Amino acid sequence: MSKEELVELRLYVAGQTPKSILALKNITKYCKEHLEGRYTIEVIDLLKNPQLAEGDQIFAIPTLVRKFPEPIRKIIGDLSNEEKVLVGLNIRTLASK
Template identity: 60%
Template sequence: MSPARKAMKVAAATAESLGNAAVGADGVYHFRLYVAGQTPKSMAAIENLTTLCDTHLPGRHRIEVLDLVLNPELAAQDQIMAIPTLVRSLPPPLKRMIGTLSDPERFLIGLDYSRPAT
C-alpha cells in the first residue's frame, strides 16, 4: 500500500473511530482538514495531523478530511482560500492553520492547546 493511501486510510479510521465523541464535549477537539486530492502536501498534512493528535490529544480529537477536488463547494463553508487548511471548530474560538502542519510547536501554539494538568 502506498504511503498516500495509508495516510488517507489512517485519517479515515481516526475520524471514524472518534466520530462517536459527543459534539462539543469538554476536552474534545474537532478538526476539519481541507485538502486537494492526494498531493504530497495533502498527504503530509493528513499524516502530520494524525500524528500530532495521537500524540497530544489521544482519545480527545475528531478529524474530518474534506477533499476539495471531489467537493469544491465545501470550500465556502469555512472560507478556504489555500490548501491544505486545518480548521479547529471546537473548542471555541474557531482557529485556522494553513500548511502541512510539520512544526509541532507551531501547531500547538496556533491552536491554543494547553497541556492537561498531570
C-alpha cells in the first residue's frame, strides 16, 4: 500500500457521549465501505488530553479531522449524513460509485 492511498483520520471526542459513540460508529462504517484497508482512525478523548485540541484548532466535538492527504478537512457532529461526510472528506472521488 502506497502512502498516497492512506487516509489518516483523527476523531476528537469528549468522553463516551452518545454523539461521540455515534460519530465513531459512523466513520468506521463509511471507511470500511469506501476505504477498506486504506485508512487509520485515531480517537482523541479531550477529557483525557485537553491540550491536544489546540493543535488541530478544535472548537466543537465530536470533530473529525482528515490529516492526510492534504488539505486538512474538518467535519463537526455525529457524522450521520454519509453523503456529506464522504464529500467533505473528499472520499467520494476515491470510492468507486
